[in-house]
Amino acid sequence: MKAALLVIDIQNDFFGISQACADSLKSAIEYVNAASGLFRRKKLPVVIVQHRREADNLVPGKPGFDVSDAVKVEAGDLRIVKEYGNSFKKTGLTEKLKELGVDTVVLTGFCAEQCVLSTYKGAEDLDLKPIILKGAIASVNPEHVRFVEEITETVTLGALEALL
Amino acid sequence: MKAALLVIDIQNDFFGISQACADSLKSAIEYVNAASGLFRRKKLPVVIVQHRREADNLVPGKPGFDVSDAVKVEAGDLRIVKEYGNSFKKTGLTEKLKELGVDTVVLTGFCAEQCVLSTYKGAEDLDLKPIILKGAIASVNPEHVRFVEEITETVTLGALEALL
Amino acid sequence: MKAALLVIDIQNDFFGISQACADSLKSAIEYVNAASGLFRRKKLPVVIVQHRREADNLVPGKPGFDVSDAVKVEAGDLRIVKEYGNSFKKTGLTEKLKELGVDTVVLTGFCAEQCVLSTYKGAEDLDLKPIILKGAIASVNPEHVRFVEEITETVTLGALEALL
Amino acid sequence: MKAALLVIDIQNDFFGISQACADSLKSAIEYVNAASGLFRRKKLPVVIVQHRREADNLVPGKPGFDVSDAVKVEAGDLRIVKEYGNSFKKTGLTEKLKELGVDTVVLTGFCAEQCVLSTYKGAEDLDLKPIILKGAIASVNPEHVRFVEEITETVTLGALEALL
Numbered sequence: 001m002k003a004a005l006l007v008i009d010i011q012n013d014f015f016g017i018s019q020a021c022a023d024s025l026k027s028a029i030e031y032v033n034a035a036s037g038l039f040r041r042k043k044l045p046v047v048i049v050q051h052r053r054e055a056d057n058l059v060p061g062k063p064g065f066d067v068s069d070a071v072k073v074e075a076g077d078l079r080i081v082k083e084y085g086n087s088f089k090k091t092g093l094t095e096k097l098k099e100l101g102v103d104t105v106v107l108t109g110f111c112a113e114q115c116v117l118s119t120y121k122g123a124e125d126l127d128l129k130p131i132i133l134k135g136a137i138a139s140v141n142p143e144h145v146r147f148v149e150e151i152t153e154t155v156t157l158g159a160l161e162a163l164l
Numbered sequence: 165m166k167a168a169l170l171v172i173d174i175q176n177d178f179f180g181i182s183q184a185c186a187d188s189l190k191s192a193i194e195y196v197n198a199a200s201g202l203f204r205r206k207k208l209p210v211v212i213v214q215h216r217r218e219a220d221n222l223v224p225g226k227p228g229f230d231v232s233d234a235v236k237v238e239a240g241d242l243r244i245v246k247e248y249g250n251s252f253k254k255t256g257l258t259e260k261l262k263e264l265g266v267d268t269v270v271l272t273g274f275c276a277e278q279c280v281l282s283t284y285k286g287a288e289d290l291d292l293k294p295i296i297l298k299g300a301i302a303s304v305n306p307e308h309v310r311f312v313e314e315i316t317e318t319v320t321l322g323a324l325e326a327l328l
Numbered sequence: 329m330k331a332a333l334l335v336i337d338i339q340n341d342f343f344g345i346s347q348a349c350a351d352s353l354k355s356a357i358e359y360v361n362a363a364s365g366l367f368r369r370k371k372l373p374v375v376i377v378q379h380r381r382e383a384d385n386l387v388p389g390k391p392g393f394d395v396s397d398a399v400k401v402e403a404g405d406l407r408i409v410k411e412y413g414n415s416f417k418k419t420g421l422t423e424k425l426k427e428l429g430v431d432t433v434v435l436t437g438f439c440a441e442q443c444v445l446s447t448y449k450g451a452e453d454l455d456l457k458p459i460i461l462k463g464a465i466a467s468v469n470p471e472h473v474r475f476v477e478e479i480t481e482t483v484t485l486g487a488l489e490a491l492l
Numbered sequence: 493m494k495a496a497l498l499v500i501d502i503q504n505d506f507f508g509i510s511q512a513c514a515d516s517l518k519s520a521i522e523y524v525n526a527a528s529g530l531f532r533r534k535k536l537p538v539v540i541v542q543h544r545r546e547a548d549n550l551v552p553g554k555p556g557f558d559v560s561d562a563v564k565v566e567a568g569d570l571r572i573v574k575e576y577g578n579s580f581k582k583t584g585l586t587e588k589l590k591e592l593g594v595d596t597v598v599l600t601g602f603c604a605e606q607c608v609l610s611t612y613k614g615a616e617d618l619d620l621k622p623i624i625l626k627g628a629i630a631s632v633n634p635e636h637v638r639f640v641e642e643i644t645e646t647v648t649l650g651a652l653e654a655l656l
Contacts, residue, residue, distance in 0.1 A: 001327060002325075003327070024260070077166065093268070093314070103326075104326045104327070123271075129322070129326035131320075131322075131323040131326060152320075153320045153321075153326070154298070154318070154320050154323060154326065155318070155319045155320070155323045156317045156318050156319070157317075158317035159295040159317040159318060159319045160327070161293075162165060162167075162267075162268045162293040162295060163165060163167070163319065163324070163327040164165075185365075194346075210467065240380075248453055249449065249452055249453075250449065250452070253453045277479040281445070281449065281479075282449045282453075283447040284446065284454065285413065285414065285450065286453065287418045288412065288413055288414070288450065289414050289446075289450065308475075308478075308479060311472075311475045315441040315445075328368065329654060329655060329656075331654075334620060340505075376531070422568040426543040431654075432654045455651075455653075456656040457650070459650075459651040459654060459655070481628070481649075481650035482646070482647070482651060483651045484623075484644075484645045484646050484647070485656065486623075486645035487623040487647045488623070490495075490621035490623060491493060491495070491594045491596070491623070491647065491652070491655040491656065492493075
């Protein structure tokens, strides 16, 4: 087993959606940073994903497009930009992960029931085993976080530290 | 990391407590059997735990003491009998697991908020990392299952298959 | 029967976790102080427990480590510092209580589902009878207080006053 | 402190009110019998209380008036018949308990929010300390049991065993 961590769409723009959404993102970031630290110590890939959407002015060069400063990003992290919910769709990520021998992806980020869940489903299509890190996914609606955690394979941070 | 699976107190006597309790046990056993199959394929220890309590006639030789036939037990499994909630208390299990180099215990069985949770806390005291297998713990009260899964480190079966 | 009161981890640092957590602690402290007054009047031991954790800078000398000023502590109280959830683990508390002839421990403090519950399970392993004082345990999540009170032996303050 | 146990109105007639009521009574009786055994071992008084109401044909000689066979009654138990909710009202019970030096009453039985609660309030008027035994009171409406346990001083059976 070789796992990679995906940090999906924790971009500045999304903190402005609502206070509940910003709170959900802040809470998730604590788990994301703990997990990325763990993956880097284990020499396992960390992938930072950003969403691009012309219509919403969510494009490189705009501050809203940038990953939140609260997320710890390092020089060795992989970076991808996507235009679909599914992080594997037309991004080259699949090839990169297969090259690295990755067969399992631990998913974190935003938005739980949209891009995170689409990436989860996308991983299944590619025979990559997806796992949601509990506490590390955010949404406008906290109930959606709970629901996504209920319908997917999940692991808590402490259990992941033990099993990885 | 080396993990062992603990299958706690799935004994015939407890199916008679109530229909809800029997249903909870039956549902958990499906996960227990899938997990024990996984551990055996990986050559990792499976430990079958039974509770002994003189006062309730829960003693070797009585049918109520036996592990349910629905639980798949194999010749190579470790067997222990306990008299405390904590499976590590006066059972010799700690020594057996340390000898085998086990540092992580995946917990399943009955009763979620009593013997399983006592064993979880007991593992922490011994610097063994405890993880609850989601869906694999049973209780008289289904709400207690949910709660124990909430306050502990957990992993789902699919995630465990990927990570082990 | 001889009981001791344990006041677990009501340390300054934990008030900063969230407003809900601070509120839960403040509410519990009223019961803790009433109970410690009762135990002292009865010449029964009061034990003040503090958690030490290097990684979080929760160490003697740091203000976050200190017991909250709102908790009434007296010169004759026993003091222990622990590094596990279980207050009996590597603290010498077991020996102290056995010397004093204590066979029952009334538990109060923080955090209900972690250190308090770990200490409850730890007491069972030592054949000390643990009892939770209702209203006197705190948590980040009030629902966890309710649940811990549901799965343990409990007594209300007024009933304890009558029975002690 | 000297406690007496009151077993209030567990009479055959009340099992016919509804299935929920019969279930509530059956569940309470397990706790009642465990508690009465404990009180007898400690040589503490057990008081069996029966309600008499002419209008409902709930009178001595009618089978509905009798205490349920499931309740363990012994020759040395005190017996009283009441016509008010409050077991102390015009029954002579106060005098009997004062003679015996009782200052605390542990209450069990039926119906939680009526006769049990009236007796609780009556005890307060007499400077007898009332305590509800958790799990040992029954009602037509289970929510009422929960509510009475919430507004009164309570103790669980295990805690009572430790403290008595």
